[in-house]
Amino acid sequence: QERKLKGGMMQVSLKMAESLGDRVKLRSPVMAVAQGTDHVAVTTQNGQRYKGSHVIMAMSPTIQMKMHYSPPLPPLRNQLLQRMPLGSVWKCLVYYKEPFWRKKGYSGSMLFTMAEDCPAVYTIDDTKPDGSYPAIIGFLPANKARTLLKLKPEQRKQLIIKGYAEAMKTEEALH
Structure with a gap:
């Protein structure tokens, strides 16, 4: 907030999306995250499935709680997500x-x-x-x-x- 980037901060996301090309999926809400032994898979609302080595959860706890996790999240993590209030x-x-x-x-x-x-x-x-x-x-x-x-x-x-x-x-x- 106290830092300025000429052209605005949105350009960081846009440049990343540009370099990643069609690997960026917009309007594809994730419904499930499944962790395997050597990969992580995410399944979107429309049934598409994507695999990778990591998942970055850049969203509010409220949205994270709407997803299905396999294996289930550790109890303390689940409890944290349930009780973490959004900022005011x-x-x-x-x-x-x-x-x-x-x-x-x-x-x-x-x-x-x-x-x-x-x-x-x-x-x-x-x-x-x-x-x-x-x-x-x-x-x-x-x-x-x-x-x-x-x-x-x-x-x-x-x-x-x-x-x-x-x-x-x-x-x-x-x-």
Whole structure:
């Protein structure tokens, strides 16, 4: 999140898919994973079966639990998947006319305690590498994010930018 890649992160996936060619299967939900003695096989929803030496599970625990495993997953792994909650964090972007924080010698990174009034607990400068679209991205965890659900968008915005203004000691964050 705090790293930028010119052209965007999606290009990493696209370049990998390009080099793998037709070995990349899109819109093919995996229904079963079977581990043999010398290979792993995955079976898709449409009945296609693919073999390989490894399987990378790059998905949420909820989706992993919908698959059939042979042999069954170890009990502790199965229990972990059943009880692992999904995160409840909001990412909030505030765009500005200029990156005023840089002129003040700030990086745009701020750390707030859970007790502070600012809904964000951590921020980073999200300005594009060429300097366009000056922005600060804030991360609002669980309870702080859920509390904001009760507020109108403009009220949420005001709480966030007020926190930024107080932290950087400048009213420029309010505009």
